[in-house]
Amino acid sequence: MATKTARAAKAARTGPGRPRRTRGRPPAAERDLRADLLAAARELFLSYGYRAVSARQVAAKAGANPAMVHYYFGSKQGLYTAMLREATAPMVAAVDRMLAEAPGQADPAALMDAYMRVIGRHPWIPGLLLREVFAPEGAYREDFIREFAGRVGPRVVELIRRGVGAGRLRADLDPQLALVSFLSLALFPFIARPVLGRVLDQRFDDEGLAALIGHSTRLFAAGTAAGTPT
Amino acid sequence: MATKTARAAKAARTGPGRPRRTRGRPPAAERDLRADLLAAARELFLSYGYRAVSARQVAAKAGANPAMVHYYFGSKQGLYTAMLREATAPMVAAVDRMLAEAPGQADPAALMDAYMRVIGRHPWIPGLLLREVFAPEGAYREDFIREFAGRVGPRVVELIRRGVGAGRLRADLDPQLALVSFLSLALFPFIARPVLGRVLDQRFDDEGLAALIGHSTRLFAAGTAAGTPT
DNA sequence: CCGGAAATTAAACACGCGTTTGGCCCCGCG
DNA sequence: CGCGGGGCCAAACGCGTGTTTAATTTCCGG
Numbered sequence: 001m002a003t004k005t006a007r008a009a010k011a012a013r014t015g016p017g018r019p020r021r022t023r024g025r026p027p028a029a030e031r032d033l034r035a036d037l038l039a040a041a042r043e044l045f046l047s048y049g050y051r052a053v054s055a056r057q058v059a060a061k062a063g064a065n066p067a068m069v070h071y072y073f074g075s076k077q078g079l080y081t082a083m084l085r086e087a088t089a090p091m092v093a094a095v096d097r098m099l100a101e102a103p104g105q106a107d108p109a110a111l112m113d114a115y116m117r118v119i120g121r122h123p124w125i126p127g128l129l130l131r132e133v134f135a136p137e138g139a140y141r142e143d144f145i146r147e148f149a150g151r152v153g154p155r156v157v158e159l160i161r162r163g164v165g166a167g168r169l170r171a172d173l174d175p176q177l178a179l180v181s182f183l184s185l186a187l188f189p190f191i192a193r194p195v196l197g198r199v200l201d202q203r204f205d206d207e208g209l210a211a212l213i214g215h216s217t218r219l220f221a222a223g224t225a226a227g228t229p230t
Numbered sequence: 231m232a233t234k235t236a237r238a239a240k241a242a243r244t245g246p247g248r249p250r251r252t253r254g255r256p257p258a259a260e261r262d263l264r265a266d267l268l269a270a271a272r273e274l275f276l277s278y279g280y281r282a283v284s285a286r287q288v289a290a291k292a293g294a295n296p297a298m299v300h301y302y303f304g305s306k307q308g309l310y311t312a313m314l315r316e317a318t319a320p321m322v323a324a325v326d327r328m329l330a331e332a333p334g335q336a337d338p339a340a341l342m343d344a345y346m347r348v349i350g351r352h353p354w355i356p357g358l359l360l361r362e363v364f365a366p367e368g369a370y371r372e373d374f375i376r377e378f379a380g381r382v383g384p385r386v387v388e389l390i391r392r393g394v395g396a397g398r399l400r401a402d403l404d405p406q407l408a409l410v411s412f413l414s415l416a417l418f419p420f421i422a423r424p425v426l427g428r429v430l431d432q433r434f435d436d437e438g439l440a441a442l443i444g445h446s447t448r449l450f451a452a453g454t455a456a457g458t459p460t
Numbered sequence: 461c462c463g464g465a466a467a468t469t470a471a472a473c474a475c476g477c478g479t480t481t482g483g484c485c486c487c488g489c490g
Numbered sequence: 491c492g493c494g495g496g497g498c499c500a501a502a503c504g505c506g507t508g509t510t511t512a513a514t515t516t517c518c519g520g
Contacts, residue, residue, distance in 0.1 A: 047366050047367070048366070049279055049365075050282075051282035054477060055478060055479085056477075064499090065498065065500075066477095066499095067480080067481090067499065067500085068497085068499085069478090069479090070478085071497080071498080075479080076477095076478060076479090127366075130364060134360060134421050134424075135360060136278070136424060137277070137282070141425065144425070145428055145429060148429055149429040153430070174445060176432055177432075177441065178449075180426060181445070181446060183422065184415050184417075184419060185411060185414050185415070188410075188418040188421075191418075191421075192364055192410070192414075194366060195364060195374070195375060195378075196413075198379070199375060200383070200410070201406065202407070202410070212410070215403075215404060215407040215411070218453075219453035220453065222400075222452060222453045223451075223452045223453025223454075224449065224453075252468090252514095253469040253513065253514045253515065284506080284508080285507080285508060294469095295468065295470080296508080296509085297469070297470090297510080297511095298468070299508090300508085301467075305508075305509080306507095306508065306509090
């Protein structure tokens with residue numbers, strides 16, 4: 001009680017006190033603070049992880065007060081999930097598009113080409129995969145597993161199985177292991193990109209990306225094609 | 231002041247009070263608490279990340295008081311680096327062994343086989359790669375880059391380059407991109423193991439591991455060999 | 461058999477966190 | 491012109507963190 005009234009008194013003294021002009025609505029809202037918070041959250045959370053980044057840091061990066069996180073998103077967790085929803089949207093849409101367009105007879109290598117092109121266009125996807133899919137505590141892990149097990153994985157496995165049946169692919173090819181290799185070749189270069197970029201003379205601009213995609217698809221095609229020496 | 235004396239009084243009351251027998255050196259030290267702390271740290275830090283795990287949690291998992299972390303390792307950070315040193319030791323030793331044994335003319339696929347066998351034997355290596363090598367804030371990143379750029383990478387690239395020169399490997403093969411694919415096929419399955427293990431009927435026991443290694447080495451060999459249709 | 465070193469503990473401290481509160485200041489409607 | 495509400499902020503609260511301290515017990519060499 002005593003402490004409370006003391007605090008109230010102090011607050012009242014500093015509240016309607018002297019140097020106030022910082023508080024209040026800004027003159028002409030040129031910025032969309034909600035979007036700025038989402039962008040800052042995407043960059044920080046996907047780089048350093050949820051626990052390692054404080055709501056204060058995100059707010060500071062967006063040039064805002066920590067309280068705005070709760071004003072717009074209810075909580076730090078709310079900001080996080082909102083960011084994840086926004087960041088995963090293009091990936092989900094791209095997969096839908098690819099599956100709709102795949103003519104059923106498509107070459108797995110062509111699918112890989114399209115897949116890598118999408119990832120190359122969204123630089124935060126590697127961090128998302130690293131933190132939310134492959135890390136044991138990832139929040140989107142279950143969603144990803146459901147999505148992948150239900151839609152993407154079986155399609156690719158079926159594509160490979162049909163290729164084996166038609167004699168186009170190696171007869172001793174295990175379709176599920178081939179899917180693992182498919183994902184390895186398509187995803188790992190992006191995950192390892194920051195490290196490998198400093199080790200190899202490997203640029204990841206548009207040209208370097210095209211070279212990587214060409215190389216990976218060729219290697220997968222040649223490695224799975226029938227009539228190759230094992 | 232008032233609060234301080236109040237706390238002191240309370241401490242005095244609970245301090246030399248009645249039920250004390252928990253404090254002090256344990257009768258016969260059957261356990262190696264230092265090793266227990268290192269093991270708990272390895273499991274928790276490599277699963278959830280440094281910031282997400284508190285020193286109290288590690289101590290609790292090892293059945294010890296949080297103060298023991300500082301007694302043995304000076305700080306939480308000290309425990310972490312000690313754990314990393316211990317966890318990376320077998321990987322470094324294995325690479326040394328592999329490089330010493332490699333007869334210079336070795337097949338890259340054979341190197342990949344040995345590489346994957348080593349990783350399969352140490353279940354925490356995937357987490358280590360995920361958190362310390364490929365994540366942007368990884369503590370061992372610089373060490374890894376130095377080690378890799380200085381010793382492992384160039385050796386493999388040279389092996390591939392020689393294969394291309396001798397006409398054993400595809401003439402249009404970029405050796406550096408081939409190294410990327412080499413690492414993709416060798417490392418990614420382990421990183422993705424917990425996710426893929428729930429999607430595919432893929433077991434990662436000794437038998438499943440052998441099948442994966444055989445498949446990956448075959449795919450890489452066939453995908454890089456000369457005389458395959460591109 | 462005694463005294464100091466080693467090992468362990470409970471308790472406290474300062475600090476940063478996520479969140480809450482209260483109020484300022486501008487805009488647009490009446 | 492006035493005023494109500496929406497956008498925004500400073501400050502505070504309670505809690506958990508890493509770390510320190512002091513106390514306590516056992517072990518072991520002389």
